[in-house]
Amino acid sequence: MSPHSQIEVFPDKADLIYRAVEVVLTEAHKALSHRDRFTIALAGGSTPEPLYQALAKQELPWDKVHVFWGDERYVPATDPQSNEGMARRAWLNHVPIPASNIHSIPTSAADPSEAAQQHEQELQSFFGTPSGEFPALDLILLGIGDDGHTASLFPGTPALDVTDRLVTVGSKDGQPRITFTHPLINQARLVLFLVTGASKLPALKAILSSKEDARQYPARLIQPTGSLVWLLDEAAGSGLNLG
Template identity: 60%
Template sequence: MKKLIEVLPDKTALIERSLSLTLEKITTAIEQRGQCTLALSGGSTPKPLYEALAQQPLPWEKIHIFWGDERYVPPDHPDSNQGMTRQAWLNHISIPAENIHPMPTASGDPTLDAQTHETELIQFFQVGIGQFPAFDVILLGMGDDGHTASLFPHTEALAVRDRLVTVGNKDGQPRLTFTIPLINQARCVIFVVAGENKRPALAEIMAEVSDEQAYPSRSIQPQGELWWLLDAAAGE
């Protein structure tokens, strides 16, 4: 694993750097493999990044969009990661509908929907049962509790090592989430983190020794590159 940490002066600079790095990784993936598989994070921090990506003249037919986690709500719900991304970005570009791979949330059974999405990933990447596909880029955020995707401290999802997608739990609310081994198979993972409230958790995550159960983002150790892009408030 190659770990790189950059602290940007403010949130504007953080988004600009996130954009340039994401574009670089998309371009490299398309040059090397003919397409790019990109998994997105939710939350407020990446929204301006998605708005900026909507302005880029990219070969959208060669880019496949996934999400690293999703709240268990319909796509038109205000809390939906998919919904936010479509409004900020995907509705404004000419990307083929079949290149967008949202997590299903409609069956009423989160476990069943997690299995359905796992099957889609296995078929899309053409990997065998028990194998983990390698995403080109996975964008992640981090909560002030140290969680990432929907991998929350001291929850059952942290222990899942034999699935690609599982059910996370936030205060009793189910969410779908990539598992730790799936994220760690990625060629490039980019954390985009802003805000002074993230500092205590970041200190634990960057420490020589700490508890991965308490700070799940510590568990993200991809086989490729690991980027931490921080604004000065988070990373000074």
């Protein structure tokens, strides 16, 4: 566990999402105050969707909010499996955020590695970081799978070994995905995990253990230099020893 980490357990998903909204808004206002912009990388899956729906109802200076994604399936944004598509439908289509502030992961190149390189160059250009340096996003949202993966960093895959790039190609069941690397994620000022459901408990125990192998449970690689916050519902967190 990161020395700057905390774990919060909530009775149900609704309470967890309420707290997640609080965290996002707090980090947004902090970033706007200090840097006059807020950078956030979104997660996919069903867990964060109600968070995005709640954020669609908030008042923020949307022209100063910049949205990225921690990973993306290699499909068009119109595909039902697209993380970007879900976030647009739940949130981004409902607020006056400039199109130029939505930093989509490209998924149309014939070679996914070319798309990963394109997105890395966009990140370097946006943050003004030279090659070899990792920029710090204000907030990166993550979840975990039952297998212990996070973003598109899956157990035993080559993406886990990439430490000199911002973006790389992940793989799930032979299907390519574009993903932030763990060194990029670890530069974030805050990493916020949202975890719900009893099926996540075995992996969660392993991830929070001091003994398990990060190649088997890749979310163990997330040890940010900033803060690390885990928001769990009762089903995911009830079996943990948090004493």
